[in-house]
Amino acid sequence: MKAAVLTLSDKGARGEREDGSGPALQNWLAAHEVAIVKSAIVADEHEEIVSILKEWADSGGVDLILTTGGTGVSPRDVTPEATMAVLDRVIPGFGEVMRARSLEKTPHAMISRAIAGIRGRSLIINLPGSPKGAVENIEAVWPAVPHAVEKIQGSTRDCAAPPR
Numbered sequence: 509m510k511a512a513v514l515t516l517s518d519k520g521a522r523g524e525r526e527d528g529s530g531p532a533l534q535n536w537l538a539a540h541e542v543a544i545v546k547s548a549i550v551a552d553e554h555e556e557i558v559s560i561l562k563e564w565a566d567s568g569g570v571d572l573i574l575t576t577g578g579t580g581v582s583p584r585d586v587t588p589e590a591t592m593a594v595l596d597r598v599i600p601g602f603g604e605v606m607r608a609r610s611l612e613k614t615p616h617a618m619i620s621r622a623i624a625g626i627r628g629r630s631l632i633i634n635l636p637g638s639p640k641g642a643v644e645n646i647e648a649v650w651p652a653v654p655h656a657v658e659k660i661q662g663s664t665r666d667c668a669a670p671p672r
């Protein structure tokens with residue numbers, strides 16, 4: 509699987525805070541034998557996020573795009589809206605599981621408006637901004653990610669069949 513990681517953070521983009529979340533996710537993915545093919549950090553700007561998500565998904569070389577940050581309720585948190593603008597289809601289950609599992613860790617989990625869905629052959633998943641929150645949330649949905657990527661890319665393998 510080939511993945512890309514996009515960090516959304518005003519402070520990070522201005523160089524006022526070191527990006528802990530992008531590297532944390534990259535390390536987590538590498539430990540799960542996923543190749544990181546693209547990464548970037550940008551400010552919480554709707555058009556910039558839309559542009560990068562489109563570029564990466566439409567490149568044809570990225571199976572999974574993870575975003576981290578900007579999912580909450582601060583005035584500049586626009587990641588879910590920018591993601592929604594590029595998706596062909598939404599997968600509500602990812603957001604449902606992330607919030608349900610994260611509520612076991614912190615009541616603040618209900619503030620995250622993270623969404624997930626499909627653009628072309630890419631699966632896009634929003635994750636919260638803190639390094640801990642980002643990793644906890646990818647861990648929560650990971651059991652379904654490889655299968656989802658396979659199905660998005662046209663696999664006709666029977667879902668109920670035992671793994672090959």
Ligand SMILES: Nc1nc2c(c(=O)[nH]1)N[C@H]1C(S)=C(S)[C@@H](COP(=O)(O)OP(=O)(O)OC[C@H]3O[C@@H](n4cnc5c(N)ncnc54)[C@H](O)[C@@H]3O)O[C@H]1N2
Binds near residue numbers: 517530640
């Ligand atoms: N499983 C978990 N789920 C959630 C957690 C958590 O700890 N575990 N945190 C919850 C919180 S709190 C909020 S609020 C919501 C929404 O989060 P956002 O996506 O809006 O996150 P931000 O406001 O962008 O960041 C929150 C906080 O994290 C630090 N931060 C952010 N970006 C970076 C970065 N690139 N590198 C290092 N640290 C970063 C910073 O202290 C921010 O203030 O999600 C809940 N879900």
Ligand SMILES: O=P(O)(O)OP(=O)(O)O
Binds near residue numbers: 517519520552637
């Ligand atoms: O600078 P950001 O976007 O990371 O904002 P915050 O620290 O308030 O999450």
